[in-house]
Amino acid sequence: MNRDPLPAIERILFTEEQIALRIQEVAAEITERYRGKPLKLIGVLKGSVFFLTALARHIQIPVKIDFLAISSFSNRSSAPGVVRIAKDLDEGIENEDVLLVEDIVDTGLTLRYLLQTLSSRGPNSLGVCTFLDRNSRRLVQIPVEFRCFEIPDHFVIGFGLDHNQLYRNLTYVAVMKPEKNT
Ligand code: IMP
Numbered sequence: 001m002n003r004d005p006l007p008a009i010e011r012i013l014f015t016e017e018q019i020a021l022r023i024q025e026v027a028a029e030i031t032e033r034y035r036g037k038p039l040k041l042i043g044v045l046k047g048s049v050f051f052l053t054a055l056a057r058h059i060q061i062p063v064k065i066d067f068l069a070i071s072s073f074s075n076r077s078s079a080p081g082v083v084r085i086a087k088d089l090d091e092g093i094e095n096e097d098v099l100l101v102e103d104i105v106d107t108g109l110t111l112r113y114l115l116q117t118l119s120s121r122g123p124n125s126l127g128v129c130t131f132l133d134r135n136s137r138r139l140v141q142i143p144v145e146f147r148c149f150e151i152p153d154h155f156v157i158g159f160g161l162d163h164n165q166l167y168r169n170l171t172y173v174a175v176m177k178p179e180k181n182t
Contacts, residue, residue: 008157008167009174014149016171019159022148023051027058029146030099030129037097037124038062042089044114045069047103050160050168051131051148055101066090070110083113094122099146103160104132107139115142132156132173149173 005012014022030039039059043052045067056063069087098118105111111128119126129146136153151173157163158170 005174006167006170008163008176010154010177012172012174013151013156014159014173019148019171019173020054023054024058026129026146026148027055027060030055031060033145034061034097034099036061038064040064040066040093040096040098041101042093042098042118043067043101044103044110045087046168047160047162048101048131051103052101055129064096066093068114070114083110085117092121093118095124097125098123099127099129102128102130104134104151104156105130105142105144105147106134106137108142109140111142112140131159132161 039061041052041056041063043049043065046069049067052065056065066089067087068085068089071084071086100111100114100118102111105128115126115128127145128143130144131148133144133147133150134153135150154175155163155178156173157167157176158173160168161173162168163176
């Protein structure tokens, strides 16, 4: 399924196989880093869901999972950095080792807001694991402990990433054709 590129796609950046291999590597790094500590993964809805579930399956220590959702105006077509929590975590994170799992870090403004908010809740540690990292567009410096792929400055879709809520279910990551991304 999802094998034939869609008309909206310019080129495939990472195949399903490349993604699976890289996620296993990052999961192994996380396993080593947090061995002996119960880990809580916090996914940012909706984009990180595909990545988080794939990652969690390969982490070899017990993990808890929670989600939050944000309303973000931090996209390419509007003012960046205006973010609020639309759905909060189900449980507190006090004294827990927490890894925030993101689909992509672009300007870093969303993550800065989330890190500020979550760190005020008293976790034992608070790290960041992102599927994609577009460092070239960063506006604020954010510590990213784990990343799967660094990507060039093009709008991408698939494996959780959307354009107008579409294409999250693609098994690969692709660059959109510029004319479809306006
Ligand atoms: P930031 O606050 O600029 O780092 O934006 C992060 C959010 O913008 C991500 O969680 C995505 O929801 C969205 N985003 C940024 N770049 C892309 C992209 O290339 N494709 C799909 N969504 C993106």
